[in-house]
Amino acid sequence: MKISIITATYNCAHLIEECLRSVAEQTAIDKIEHIIVDGGSTDKTLSTISQYPHVAKVYSAPDRGIYHAFNRGVELASGDIIYFLGADDSLYEKSCIETVVDAFECEEIDYLITKVRCFDEVSGEVWHVNTQMSDEANICHQGFFCRSSLFEKIGPFSECFQLCADSFFMKSVIARFSGIHINTTSANFRQGGASSSSASRLLLKREANAVAQLLGETTPSNQVQLDKNVIDLKLLLDKVLSKKEPLAIYSGMKIGVFGTRQLSITIANALSQQGAIIACFLQTTQVSVNEITGVPVKSIEEAHELGLSLVINGIEGEHESTISKVLREKLEGMKVISWRDM
Numbered sequence: 013m014k015i016s017i018i019t020a021t022y023n024c025a026h027l028i029e030e031c032l033r034s035v036a037e038q039t040a041i042d043k044i045e046h047i048i049v050d051g052g053s054t055d056k057t058l059s060t061i062s063q064y065p066h067v068a069k070v071y072s073a074p075d076r077g078i079y080h081a082f083n084r085g086v087e088l089a090s091g092d093i094i095y096f097l098g099a100d101d102s103l104y105e106k107s108c109i110e111t112v113v114d115a116f117e118c119e120e121i122d123y124l125i126t127k128v129r130c131f132d133e134v135s136g137e138v139w140h141v142n143t144q145m146s147d148e149a150n151i152c153h154q155g156f157f158c159r160s161s162l163f164e165k166i167g168p169f170s171e172c173f174q175l176c177a178d179s180f181f182m183k184s185v186i187a188r189f190s191g192i193h194i195n196t197t198s199a200n201f202r203q204g205g206a207s208s209s210s211a212s213r214l215l216l217k218r219e220a221n222a223v224a225q226l227l228g229e230t231t232p233s234n235q236v237q238l239d240k241n242v243i244d245l246k247l248l249l250d251k252v253l254s255k256k257e258p259l260a261i262y263s264g265m266k267i268g269v270f271g272t273r274q275l276s277i278t279i280a281n282a283l284s285q286q287g288a289i290i291a292c293f294l295q296t297t298q299v300s301v302n303e304i305t306g307v308p309v310k311s312i313e314e315a316h317e318l319g320l321s322l323v324i325n326g327i328e329g330e331h332e333s334t335i336s337k338v339l340r341e342k343l344e345g346m347k348v349i350s351w352r353d354m
Contacts, residue, residue, distance in 0.1 A: 276326030
């Protein structure tokens, strides 16, 4: 069984080496067909790619965008499995493709979902998506593998979308075919691309609504939660600015903030300015990053040793209540509140 890894590139010589190296170092390299679809780069992207002999095919010509490039890659692919890896992303560990290919030996599986490690080099945030606490609505293509035959059954990526063609394709697959989630991490996903930039949020919302309507969904599964987050964030901001309910009540308290994304960092900064002692950011398990904005990152198991007065759940997603319950169970005897309770 062979897997075709498709990487779309354009003037990314300064980023692509990590991607190429992560594929070249795979234990299952003999089962990998790495295809580069280039949009006509004018920098050293193509010369950099030429230094990696594992790359099976390179196609370079101007294209109409990322999904046009992806479709070209699918046409060039000869693998049984298709996977898309960004030029600025990388495979998580050397054995991840071997794990995926082994799972596809089960003939009943049409697609497979893994976890993805996301990171933001600017803010220092690190988080995982596609965990067992999330559902298929939150998948990203870096954690999605499918049989090549599905592109014949469903068709190519729709170029009517600028940001959500992959979401439309994956949701269509999930609705019609059989798949599994495996507890492994497939890729490091660098934030800051087209779909993750703040300038694209309005377009992303519009296309997400279009995908939902095309698939017969009443409302995108994350939209209600996003609206609730906006309302509660406005209330918290009003407290900070108006001082009607000042955060000074937390002054002198030794606090741990669960989560390492922007909301958790913002909460920590706001409390620190009010005199609170931010002892750590907490994660379910210890991650590769040791600190964020000078504050150490610790696992839940280490929290008992820190003498915390309070733990604040800084997760704003739909699984916030579930995570709060887990925190209270694992941190028995310690006060745990949601950021919404501040």
